[in-house]
Amino acid sequence: MKRLLTLLAAxxxxxxxxxxxxxxxxxxxxxxxxxxxxHLIEIGLSYHGDxxxxxxxxxxxxxxxxxxxxxEKSEExxxxxxxxxxxFWMSVKQYDVTDxxxxxxxxxxxxxxxxxxxxxxxxxxxxxxxxQKKMKLHLARGEAAPDDADKVFKGLVKIKEEANLYxxxxxxxxxxxxxxxxxxxxxxxxxxxxEGRYVVESFAFKDKQLVGSGKDVIEIKKVGLEHWLTDVxxxxxxxxxxxxxxxxxxxxxxxxxxxxxxxxH
Amino acid sequence: MDIYLPIxxxxxxxxxxxxxxxxxxFLSGLFGVGGGFLLTPLLMMVGIPPAVAAASDxxxxxxxxxxxAFAHWRLGNVDFKMGLVILIGGIAGGTVGVQVVKYLRAxxxxxxxxxxxxxLMLGLVGxxxxxxxxxxxxxxxxxxxxGGEEMGGAKLGQIFQKxxxxxxxxxxxxxxxxLFPFGIGATVGFMAALLGVGGGFIMVPAMIYIIGMPxxxxxxxxxxxxxxxxxxxxxxxxxxxxTVDLLLALTLLFGSTIGAQFGAIAGxxxxxEQIRILLAAIVLILAVKIFFDLILTPSDLVxxxxxxxxxx
Numbered sequence: 001m002k003r004l005l006t007l008l009a010a011x012x013x014x015x016x017x018x019x020x021x022x023x024x025x026x027x028x029x030x031x032x033x034x035x036x037x038x039h040l041i042e043i044g045l046s047y048h049g050d051x052x053x054x055x056x057x058x059x060x061x062x063x064x065x066x067x068x069x070x071x072e073k074s075e076e077x078x079x080x081x082x083x084x085x086x087x088f089w090m091s092v093k094q095y096d097v098t099d100x101x102x103x104x105x106x107x108x109x110x111x112x113x114x115x116x117x118x119x120x121x122x123x124x125x126x127x128x129x130x131x132q133k134k135m136k137l138h139l140a141r142g143e144a145a146p147d148d149a150d151k152v153f154k155g156l157v158k159i160k161e162e163a164n165l166y167x168x169x170x171x172x173x174x175x176x177x178x179x180x181x182x183x184x185x186x187x188x189x190x191x192x193x194x195e196g197r198y199v200v201e202s203f204a205f206k207d208k209q210l211v212g213s214g215k216d217v218i219e220i221k222k223v224g225l226e227h228w229l230t231d232v233x234x235x236x237x238x239x240x241x242x243x244x245x246x247x248x249x250x251x252x253x254x255x256x257x258x259x260x261x262x263x264x265h
Numbered sequence: 266m267d268i269y270l271p272i273x274x275x276x277x278x279x280x281x282x283x284x285x286x287x288x289x290x291f292l293s294g295l296f297g298v299g300g301g302f303l304l305t306p307l308l309m310m311v312g313i314p315p316a317v318a319a320a321s322d323x324x325x326x327x328x329x330x331x332x333x334a335f336a337h338w339r340l341g342n343v344d345f346k347m348g349l350v351i352l353i354g355g356i357a358g359g360t361v362g363v364q365v366v367k368y369l370r371a372x373x374x375x376x377x378x379x380x381x382x383x384x385l386m387l388g389l390v391g392x393x394x395x396x397x398x399x400x401x402x403x404x405x406x407x408x409x410x411x412g413g414e415e416m417g418g419a420k421l422g423q424i425f426q427k428x429x430x431x432x433x434x435x436x437x438x439x440x441x442x443x444l445f446p447f448g449i450g451a452t453v454g455f456m457a458a459l460l461g462v463g464g465g466f467i468m469v470p471a472m473i474y475i476i477g478m479p480x481x482x483x484x485x486x487x488x489x490x491x492x493x494x495x496x497x498x499x500x501x502x503x504x505x506x507x508t509v510d511l512l513l514a515l516t517l518l519f520g521s522t523i524g525a526q527f528g529a530i531a532g533x534x535x536x537x538e539q540i541r542i543l544l545a546a547i548v549l550i551l552a553v554k555i556f557f558d559l560i561l562t563p564s565d566l567v568x569x570x571x572x573x574x575x576x577x
Contacts, residue, residue, distance in 0.1 A: 043269055043271075044269070045268060045269060046266070046267055046268065046269065046276075047267075047269040047276055048267040048269065048276040049276065077569070078569065079567050079568065079569060080567070080568055080569075081566060081567050082563050082566045082567075082568070083566075087560055088377070088559045088560060089558075089559060089560065089561070089562065089563055090377040090559075091377070151566070151567060152567055154567070155565065155566065155567020155568070156567070158565065158567075159565075159567075159568070159569060191267075191269065191275050191276035192274065192275055194274045222271060225271075225512075226269060226271045226512075227271075229271045229272070229511055229512060230271045230272065233271075233272055233503065233507055233509065233511070234507055237503055237504045237505075237507050238500075238503075238504050240503050240509070240511075241499060241500040241501075241502070241503030241504045241509065242500065243511075244324050244499055244500075244503055244509050244511050244514065245324070245327055245496045245499050245500055247511070247515070248324055248325065248327035248328035248331070248496075248499070248514065248518060249327060249328070249331050249492075249496070251328045251332075251515070251518055251519075251522060252327065252328035252329065252330070252331030252332035252335065252492075252518070252522055253331055253332065253335055255328075255332045255522035255523060255525075255526065256331070256332040256333075256335030256336055256339075256522075256526070257335070259332075259336065259526040
C-alpha cells in the first residue's frame with residue numbers, strides 16, 4: 001500500500017513536472033499516446049543503420065503534428081572555414097560549436113512556420129532557425145566576420161545532412177494520418193548515429209496552440225565484438241595498443257609464411 | 266556486404282576496404298614505401314574520420330610491412346645493420362621534428378605550410394627520380410650500359426669516408442662512417458615528422474641516390490625499418506588518442522598482406538629503374554594533386570576541423 005502511494009506520488013510529480021516544462025498551453029495539454037516498433041537498436045558486425053516505425057494517437061481530431069528525433073547527448077564540433085589568401089585556399093579560422101544537436105530530424109504534416117508561431121518554435125526548439133539560435137559559436141582561431149554565424153551553421157547543416165543525421169521533412173505522405181487521429185511514420189537511424197539514448201517527441205498543434213505531446217526513448221548500443229573492442233580501446237588503451245601491434249605483426253608474418261610455402265621459386 | 270567499424274563509428278562496404286588495402290599493400294611490397302601517404306587520404310575520401318584513418322592506417326602498415334619485410338628478408342634484401350643505424354637516426358630526427366611541429370602549430374596555419382613543403386618535396390624527389398630512371402631505361406635500350414653516370418651523392422659519400430665510426434655494410438656492399446646513414450636517417454625522420462608521414466617515399470630514394478645502396482636492398486631495408494616505426498606509432502595512437510580501429514586495420518591488412526606478397530614478386534620481375542620510374546610517377550601525381558588542392562576553390566568552405574596526428 002505504502003509502495004503504491006509512493007508510486008502514485010512519483011507519477012504525479014512527474015506529470016506536473018512535464019506541465020511546468022511546457023508552458024505554452026499548460027491548461028489544454030494532453031498526452032499524445034505513442035508507441036514504437038522497438039526501443040532498442042543493437043550494433044553488431046554488419047550493422048548499417050536501422051529504422052523504427054512510430055505510431056501515435058493525437059488528442060484532438062485534425063490537428064497538425066511535428067515529430068522530432070534528437071539525441072540525449074550533445075557534442076562539441078570543431079569547424080574550420082577556408083578562405084582565399086593570394087592564389088591559395090587555406091583554412092583561415094576555426095569555430096568550436098557547442099549546443100548543436102548531434103541528431104536533428106523532424107517530420108511534420110506542414111512546413112513548421114505554418115503550424116506554430118516563431119516564438120513557440122523557438123521555445124520548443126522546432127526547426128533549423130531555433131537550432132541556430134540555441135547553438136553557440138566560439139572563435140578558436142582567426143578573425144570573425146559578420147556573416148560567419150550563418151555560414152558556419154549552413155556548413156554544419158550540410159555536413160550533418162550528408163551523414164543523414166539532420167533533416168526536416170514536411171510531407172503528409174511521410175507522416176500518414178488515418179481517421180484524422182491515428183498517425184504512423186518511421187525514422188531512419190543512420191550508421192553514423194552512435195551509441196546512446198535518442199528521444200522521439202511528438203507535438204500536436206491546433207490553431208497554432210500546443211494541444212498535446214508524447215515521447216519515446218530509443219536506445220542504441222553495441223553488442224558482442226563491437227562492444228568489446230570499444231570497451232577495451234577506451235578503458236584499457238595501452239593493452240589495446242599492444243594487442244593491435246601484436247595481431248598486425250602476427251598476421252603479417254603468417255601471410256608471409258603462407259606465401260613462401262605456396263609460391264616460392 | 267557492410268561492416269560496422271566500432272571506433273570510427275560508421276558502417277562501410279567490406280570490399281571497398283579490402284580493395285584499398287590490397288592496392289596499397291601491392292605498392293608497399295613493390296616500392297618498400299609504407300603506403301600511408303596514399304591510404305590515409307583514400308580512407309578519408311570514403312568518409313572515415315581523419316584521426317581514425319591515420320591511426321588505423323599505421324596499424325595496418327605494421328602488418329603490410331612485416332609481411333613485405335619477411336618476403337624481402339627471405340630473398341636476402343634486408344641490410345639489418347644499415348636499417349638499425351638509419352632507424353636510430355630516424356628516431357632522433359623524428360623526436361626533434363615533433364617538437365618543431367608543436368611549435369609551428371601554436372603559430373597557426375601549420376597545415377598550409379605542410380602542404381607547400383609537401384608539394385616542393387614530392388615534386389623534387391619525384392622529378393629527379395623520374396629523369397634519372399628514364400635516362401637509365403633509354404641508355405639500356407641503346408645497349409650503352411657502360412656509361413655509369415656519377416651518382417649525385419657519391420661525393421658526399423667520399424667526405425663521410427674520412428669520418429670516424431667506420432662500418433662495413435656487407436649486404437649493401439658499402440664501407441662508410443656510421444654517421445652517414447645516421448645523418449640521412451635523422452634528416453628524413455625530421456621531415457617525416459614535419460609532413461606527418463612515415464617517410465618511405467623519401468627514404469628509399471635517399472638510400473638509393475645518396476647512400477648508394479642497390480634498389481632492392483634499399484626497399485627491403487626500408488620495410489624492415491617501417492615495421493618498427495609504425496608499431497611505435499600504432500601503440501602511441503592507441504594509448505594517447507584512442508583512435509586505432511582494430512576492425513578497420515584488420516580488414517585493410519587482410520587486403521594489404523596479400524597485396525604485399527604480389528608486390529614483392531612483381532618487384533623481382535622488374536628492373537630497378539622500372540620500379541623507380543613507377544614510384545616517381547606516383548609521387549609526382551600526388552604532388553600535382555596536393556598543388557591543385559591548394560589553388561582550386563573547395564566545394565565546401567566549412568568543414569570538420571582536422572584532428573591531431575597525420576598520415577605516414
